[in-house]
Amino acid sequence: MTEIQSLARGLRILDILGESPNGVSVTELAEQLNLDKGSASRLVATLANYAYAEKDPVSRRYSLGPQVVTLSRSLLAKLPLRDVAKPFLRELMEKSGECSHVGILSQGRVLYIDQVESAASLRVNAEVGSLSPLHCTALGKAMLAFGRTPLPQKLERFTDNTLTSIDSLKKNLELVREQGYATDDEEFDLGVRCIAAPVFDYRDKVIGSIGISGPITRMTTKAMPHFAELVIKVSQALSEKMRFTAHRT
Template identity: 50%
Template sequence: MAEIQSLAKGLKILNLLEHSRNGMGTTEVATQLEIDKSSASRLLHTLAKYGFVEQDQVTARYLLGPQLVTLGQHLLNRITLRDHARPYLHELVDKTGECAHLAILAQRQALYIDQVESTAALRVESEIGTLSPLYCTALGKILLAFGDSRIPDELTPFTHRTVTDRSTLEAQLAQTSKRGYAIDDEEYNYGVRCVAAPVYDHKSALVGAIGISGPAGRVTLERIDEFGAVVISIAAALSARLGYDLNLR
C-alpha cells in the first residue's frame, strides 16, 4: 500500500532527531530528508504544534517533544507483563550477579521493555525502549526460536562472531528450542555474553523473553549451562505466575 508521504516525512523527522545529540535546525532536517527548507519548516511546526517536537528555548533547535514521553510511557504501562516480571528480574540478578533484561517481539525486532542492573557491574546506559535484532541477541533468538520463526533476509554482522549464515543460525535455533535457552556469544557486542529463556502465557503462547547479560570474563562458556538452568527456572516461574491473567497479545 502506498504510504501517505507527508506523514511519513514527519515520522522520519522524529527518527532523525533521535540520533542527533543536540537537536537539529530546519535547514539540517531539510538536507537530511532531501526536501526544501520550507517544507521542513512546515513539517516541524506541525510536529511542534502537537508536542512531538519542541524548540530549545535558547538554541531554537528542534528536539524530541514531551508527547513522545507521554505516549511511550503510556504504552509501557499497558504492558502488564512488565509488572509481573519485575521481581523475577531481580531474582535473576540476585542469583547470577549479572544484569537482567526483559524483551518482547515488536516490529520483527526485540523490544527491551525492562531491565534490572546488577550491583556488581558498572552503570550501564538504560536499554529500555531499544530495538535489537533477533538473530544475534539471546533474547532475540528466543523470540525467533519459540515464536515467530521467520529469519530476516539480511544477517548483518555486528562482531566477527555474528552468525551470518542462514543454515548455521537455523541449527542454533533448533538447538535453542531443544535445550530451552539461547546464547549470544559476543555476537552483538564484543565482550558481552547473554543467556535467555522464553516466557509463556497460560496458553503456552510465547509472550517474551528474559535473560541475563554480562562480561565474557564472568559469563564463561564453561558456566553457560549453569546460567542457562537458572534462567530457564526463573523464566518458568514467571510463566507460571502469569497463569491465567495475562492480557498481553
C-alpha cells in the same frame, strides 16, 4: 492504502530527530526530506506545539520533546508482561549478580521492555527501549527458536562471533530448542555474554523472553550451565504466571 502526506512527513521528522544526537536545523530537515525550508519549518513547529519536538532558542535546532517519553511510558505500562516480569527480573539479578532483561518481539526485532541492573552492571546498548536484531541476541534467539517468526534473511555482522549464515543460525536454534535456552556469546557486543529463555502465554505461544547479560569475565563458559539453569527456572515460573494474566501481549 492511502497515506496522509503531511502526517507522514511529520513522523519522518521525528525519526530524524531521534537519530540526531545534536539536534537538527530546519535546513537539514528540508534537505533530508527533499522539502522546502518553509514547509519543514511549519511541520517541525507543529511538532513543537505539541511537545513532540523542542526548539533550543539559542541554537534554533530542534530535538525530540518530552511527549515522546510520556508516550513510551504509557505503552510500556500497558504491557502485562512487564508488570508480571518485574519480580522475576529482580530474582534473576539477585541470584546471578548480573543485569536481567525482558523483551518482546516488535517489528522483527527484540524490544527490551524492562531491566534490572546489578550493582556493577556495564553500559550495554541493551537499554529499555532499544530494538536489537534477533539473530545475535539471546532474547531474540529464544523467541526465534520457540516461536513462529520467520527467520530474518539478512544476518548483519556485529562481531567475529555473529552468526551470519542462515544454516549456522538454524543449527544454533536447534540447539536452543534442545537445551531450552539461548545464548549470545559475544555475538552482538564484544565482551558480553547473555542467556535467555522464552516466555509463553496461556496458549503456549511465545510472547517474549527473559534473560541475563554480563561480562565474559564473570559469565565464564564454565559458569554458563549454572546461569542457564537459573534462567530456565525463572522463565518457566514467569510463563506460569502469565497463564493467569489478562490475555494480551
